[in-house]
Every structure is written in C-alpha cells, then in structure tokens.
Amino acid sequence: MFGAGLLMPQLANHAKQLGCSHIQIGTMSALYSGFQLISGPVVGSLSDTKGRKPILLLCLYICAFAYVSLGITSSITLFLLLRSVIGMSKQTQLLTNALAPDYETDGTKQSIVYGRMSTMTGLGMSVGPIIGGHIMEAYPNNGFTVICCVVSAIFIFNTLLLRKLPDVKISKFAKKQVTIPIKLLDSITKTAKESIDEFRKIDWSIFWDLFLFKLLITCCVGLYFSSFSLFLKIYHEVSPKELGYLIAFQGGMGSLCTYFIGHITKLYKHDEDFSQRMLHISLVLSFTLLGLSMTSSIVIFVLLLIPFALCGSIGRVTTLEMIASRSKNTNRGTIIGASNSMKSLSGVITPLLGGFIGEYLGIAYNFYLASFVATAGAVAIKYHRTYVTSKNKSE
Template sequence: MKIGLNKFNYKQNKESKMKNDIRMWLYLSSFIDLFGASCIVPILGAHLRTLGFSHSLIGAISSAYAGTQLLSGPIVGSWSDSYGRKTVLYFTLFVCALSYCLLGVATSIMMVLFIRVILGLMKHTQTICKTLVADVIPLDKQPEIHGTLNAVAACGFMFGPVIGGHISEFDNGFLLICFMTGSLFLLNSVIVFFAFPDSILENKSDKIQNSPSLTSSIFFVIHDLLDVNWSSFWDIFLLKFIAGISISVFFSNYYVFIEDTFNISPKYIGYTISFQGLVSAASGMQIELFNKLYPKYLSNSLDFSKLNHLFIILSLSFISMYLSFNIYVFVLCLLPFSVSNSFIRTISTELLLKRSSTQHRGSLMGTSNSISSLARMLAPLLTGLIQDFSTSSSIMILGFILSLSGSFISAALKISYKRKEKAT
C-alpha cells in the first residue's frame, strides 16, 4: 500500500515539476518572439520609404500581413490540434527565422510582399503558447499564467523598439536587425524542439497517427473547423474585435498623432512605446489582484461585468489623450490605457478557453487571433479615410467611440447572462 502511494506521489511530483518547467520555457519563448519582432516593426515603414515605397503601398503591405494572419489563424490552430502544439510551433518559428533574414536583403516590392505574407501565415507563436497554457495548467491557475505570459511578452515589446532603433543608426542597420531577429527566432525554434517535452505537449490522438500526408491534414483541419460550434462564441469574438480595432486604430496612427500634436522626435516617441510596454508588463502580473476586486464565483455575467468596466476605462483613456495639452499629460493617460488593454486581452482569452473543449482549443485560439488580425487589417483603412477629411487627432475620437460601444455591448451581455443565470 505504501509502495503504491509512494509511486503515486512520485508521479504527481514529477508532473508538477514538468509543468513548472513548461511555464518557464513558455515565458522565454513568448519573450523572444515579441522582442525579436518588435525590433523590426517600428522601423519597417521607414526602411521601406528609403526603398522608394509610397505610404499607400506600405499600408497595403501591412494589410497583406494582417490579412494572411486572418486566414491562417484557424488553420494553424487546428493543425496544432491534429499534429501537436510542439511540432507546429517549432516548424513555424523556423520558417519565420528564414523569412526575417530574407527581409533584410529584399529590395523589390514583390519580394517584400511575399516575405510579409509568409510571416503572416506562420507567425502564431503567441496563440499556440496561450493554447498550451490551457492544455497543461489547471483552470484555477490559468488567469495567473496568462497574465504573466502577457507581461513577459510586453517586456519583449518594451525592449525591442529601443534596441532596434539604436541598431538602425548603424551602417546597414536594417540588415543587422533582420539577421538578429532571424537568429532569435531560430534560437526559439531550437528551444521548443529540445526543451518542450513531447509527453505533455503533443496531442497523441488517432488523427496524428493516421494522417500520413499534407492532403490528409488539410481534410482534418477542415473537419475540425466545421465541428466547432462557432455560434457559442460570437459574443467573445465580437468584444475581442471591438477591443482589437480600437487599439489598432490608436497604434496605426500613433507616430503621426504624437508628431503633429506634441512635435517630439522619433527617439522620444520610441520611449513612449517602451513605457507602454512597461505598464503592460506590470499590469499583466497583477491580473489576480484585479480579479480579487470581484466575487470569487464563476459566471458569464461576472466575466462580462469585468469587461464592461475595462471598456469604460479604455474609452475614458481615449478622450483624455485627445484632450491632453502636453506630452506629460498624454503619457500619464497611457497608464489606464495600457492597463485596460492588457486586462481586456487576458480576460477575453480566459473566457474563450473556459468555454472551449480540449480538442478545439487550437482552432478557437487561431480564430481569436484571426479576429485580431481582421481588426489590424481594417484599422489602417479607417484611419486613412478619416485623415483624408480631418486631422490626425480625430483618430482618438474614433477610438473613443469604438471602445464606448464595447462598454455598451458588454453591459448588455452582462444583463442577458445574469437573467439566464437567475432563471436556472
């Protein structure tokens, strides 16, 4: 009896240690991913301008990236359901590593467009990592892990733009940055391949064993996507879209708004971006503290109540930034903006994973990522149309209207679910 109990305790301790190890590797992988990408993204537009690309063409390339992410999100997610998170993760990271290296030497429109499309198809690291959390972490611990994961990613976004900006001042700076980012993604791929244990992270389903070809995998992907009850998740996807387009509108016009309104140099603009990353990282670590402000029982109405309050804070942040009379007041307004943005992303992800079944988590997370990609694709079009007829500061009004609509919708959903819960 004692021997059996000791074996059970040994097995439990081994699984607990393995899960703790997985957390550390997930944090490292997320940090490398965001750090590497954020070294390039802030200076990509300026680099393309030196190649003679027009603003509209640069916008079209950005939309192509977001558009391919929109289409590939559910496919890559469902592929990870069928073939295992680890396999898909290290393969996509390896392809991204090659693509970033090629971006450094690309000079033609078609070559740059092709590389950005490949990156849009493959770069789903954050989505797969979040899905892994739901696979291996108990439900009551997931909010803490998601918050830490967002915080670690925000740290990468905080340091990346500063380092990328400094390297870009060297001769062939953009080439150096691309090779550095490619090397980081290659390192990330190696970490996933060797450090992530197969025994937990691989999906050992019959679908994997009986899927010998790429053609077969496509059929399994389509089957998985059709098998999900998408109508059960429309409310979460709607709020994620509203939050995503509000934030994307802000960032797509960020440089122009800061320069036009406060007349500061790009170097200091980079510091404000890093400040937002710092605030997002700190707030991501405090998600449990935020949850303690609400009752401990689990319900849909409570989740939408949290989102309702966060959307109200987000909308007030937009109008405050619009009314800011100097850069110091503006930076102060970035505090509630970054905190609410971080919490909205974390809580909406928790709510989605809470409703999902194990076999469809990858598909749902991929679709969630596609919703964000759709928002990032539409935001430049909206801001462009508004700027043709108004000033750059009007974008803040648009962000305010969008986030305010999110507060109204989340309030209506909260009331609706509360009625259903009382009825049952």
C-alpha cells in the same frame, strides 16, 4: 519575441520611407495578421503529423531568410510579399507552446515552463523596442537593415539551440492520420464546419454583450496600434529611441496593471453582470483616446498611456470572467475560441480601415474613430443596463 520587439516599432516608419501610402501600410499589417490566422491551423496540423521540431526548424529557417530580405529590399511589392511570407511562417509561439510538453511530461512542471516562457516573452517585448530604437539612432541610414540582420541571426541561433534537443518519436496513428496536403485541407474544412455548427448551438442572447465588449476593446486597441508610431513621429516628432522607450513603458504598465488586477476587481464586488466594469472601461477608453489624439504635450501623452494600459488589462480579464461565469463546460471552449477569432479578425480589418482613414482623413482620425467606438459601446452598455434594471423592477 525579442526580435519582434526590435523590429515592430520601426516597421511602419520604414515602410513610409520606402514610399508606402497609409493604405499600403495598413494592407501590410492586414496581410501579416491574415496569414497568421490562416496558417495557424495548417502549421499546427503539420506539427502533429510531421513532428513539432522539424516544422519549427523549417519555420525558423524561412523567417531568417525572409527577415534578411526584408531589410535589404527597396521594392514596396517585395516588402509586402515578404511580410506575407513571415505571417505564414512565423508560428514560433504556437510551435514552442506545443513543443514544451514533448520534453516536460510532468503536468505540475509544465505550468512552470509556460510561466517562464511568458516571462521571457514580456521581457523581450519590453527590452526589444528600446534596443531597436538605439540601433536606429546609431545607424540612421541603414538602421532597419541592421535590425533585420540581427533578427535573422536570432532565428539562426534558435535553430542551433533547437537542433541540440533530442528527437521525439511521432506515433504511427499521427503519421497515418494525415499524409497528403489534400487530406489536410479536408481536415481543416471539416473542423471549420464543425466550429460553425457549434456557434449555431450557442444562445447568443446570453453572450451578445460579451462579444460587443470584446469587439469594442479589439477595435479600439487595433485602431490605436495601427497608427501609433506614425502618429508619434508626425505630431510629436518622436525619435526612434524615444519611440522604443514609450512602447516599453506601455508594455510595462500593462504588465503592472495585470499584477494588481485582483485588487482592482475587488472594487466591483456587487457587479455581478459585469455591466459596471464594461461601462467604466468604455468611458475611460473613450476619454483617453480623445485625449491622446488632442494633446500637444508628449508628457500628457505618456501619462494618458497609463489609463489606456489599465483598460486593456482589465478588459481582457473581464471578458474571461464573463465567459467563465456564463458558459458551461460543454461550450466554454467554443466561446473562448470565438472570442479569440474575433481578435484575429480585428487584426485583419482594423489595419485596413486605419490605412484608409490615415490616407484620406489623417492619422489622428484613427484615434477619433476609436474614441467614437468606445463611446458607442458605453451608450449600448448603459442602455442595456437600464433596460435590465427596469425589467427586473417591473417583475
């Protein structure tokens, strides 16, 4: 994640320097998210049948080669193709999460391992943008190439560390279960059909507001991040170093808000249906995004990032609480999976939408649209809350 923190803040600006349009930049992000969504189940299945360590090694080698190529290419077509390759192969988080129990079988210690991994992820995403910004300042002509080479070296170093781990035996059942790609694809198709059948069994009249709220949060955040770095460079003339510090500040505020989330939720003791929290988050998001798009002061922009991070943290926790309170043990996994799929699909759709808006209307209109979506969500939640209240009174 340190490597991702180094590269991601500079990616859109470098693509712009190569001559990419806003649509092509949006397509680049959509391709990455789309291939991440598609390759996740495939890589996960292969790791079960061929072994997590060899599949992780293969992914690391492919990523190392792809990142070096990304840093030296000047072709837009090749640049987009390499982002697709990275999207397919960069399943390192999935594989490391699956690999951890192979070496730590004690269930109580596994939570400690995952906690430390999560901490390192947050640290990497906070420190990476800052160092990446300093590299871009130090090497203005070829800073992106230097960053890509550093990221590639990190992946190579990880392969050396991974090779020192002892091999884990794969069960004979796992080997026999899927041996050829055709059976693997059949397995994925069967799983997808089973998932659709499970969706049909869910009473969506109970969960419609949950998924509306999830869609609201993912669309707003997706539209914001699809144009964040370009917006700051165009409207506030932010340098790469300053951009790195801004992203680190935003990530730090999100982590801090998550730490105090328990104290915040205590303010909503009587909000049993979560409608008050959803309404407040939607309204704050709406005004915050509008303020971010209209302010000419970078200081005010930074201050507005605080309520934006707060809404994101509370929103994620609120959706999980809604699922826990309304679902049953028999369908909770399906609902959480559907919620995560919505987030993944949003990662494909919003960059494309943001690219078209940025190309034909302007970058700032992504913020306007995100604010409008939040306002529409607030109106829908308020209307639903009023309807339920009047209905309960009449009964």
